[in-house]
Amino acid sequence: MLGKIRLLGHDTIGWLTFKLVRTLLILLMRVKRVKLTATGKKLLPRQGPYILAIAPHTSFFDGPVMFAIVRRRFVGVGMAEMLDWQKWHVFSLLFRMMGHIPVQRDNKQSRDHTLTASIATLRRGVPVFIATEGGIDRDSWRDGYARMAWETKAPIVLVKLFGIRNFMDEGPDEEWIFDFKAPIHVAIGAVLDPHDFHSADELHAAAMVAHATIAVP
Secondary structure, three states, rough: OHHHHHHHHHHHHHHHHHHHHHHHHHHHHHHOOOOOEEEOOHHHHOOOOOOOOOOOOOOOHHHHHHHHHHOOOOEEEEHHHHHHHHHHOHHHHHHHOOOOOOOOOHHHHHHHHHHHHHHHHHHOOOOEEEEEOOOOOOOOOOOOHHHHHHHOOOOOOOEEOEEEEEEEOOOOOOEEEEOOOOEEEEEEEEEEOOHHHHOOOHHHHHHHHHOOOOOOO
């Protein structure tokens, strides 16, 4: 019983923090007149768990931009370096409070732990956000998102991002550089049901093919 109370408290804090961050981000985007457009939002499930699988991952703003698109609280999978208070400051605190799941991307044991935590999150009915490439500017997809879906039978929502690298990039000293005039488009293009496939590998392959067909309308 005590474990359930703690879990409820943790999820409540995560939900409240998500809503606060989402509200502040939307307000900031409006003040800065960010040119954000989106298509396919009607494909987002209104209830139950799902995997929000995004690519290409080209900027640290890929995650935050989805806060403006997705109304429901989701838990993100992000690099473990974001837990470093000295480097990330308040972002580190928010990462923890929202219940996001850290991963050391080139450490197999850490990736396995992240997979287990993500599956547990989905089984609680909470959507999970993940960049399919497992990092910024990587050449190929990793299959963790497909394994999450296969294990839980939660659908995969495929998202393609356009223009975010032009909107936010890193300078030579790792400082963030913003061009608020650069347009951003989020295309939610397909939903894959794991029940329609025979294995996680088949689901992974189909997701890559489906994602490649998503284009700006």
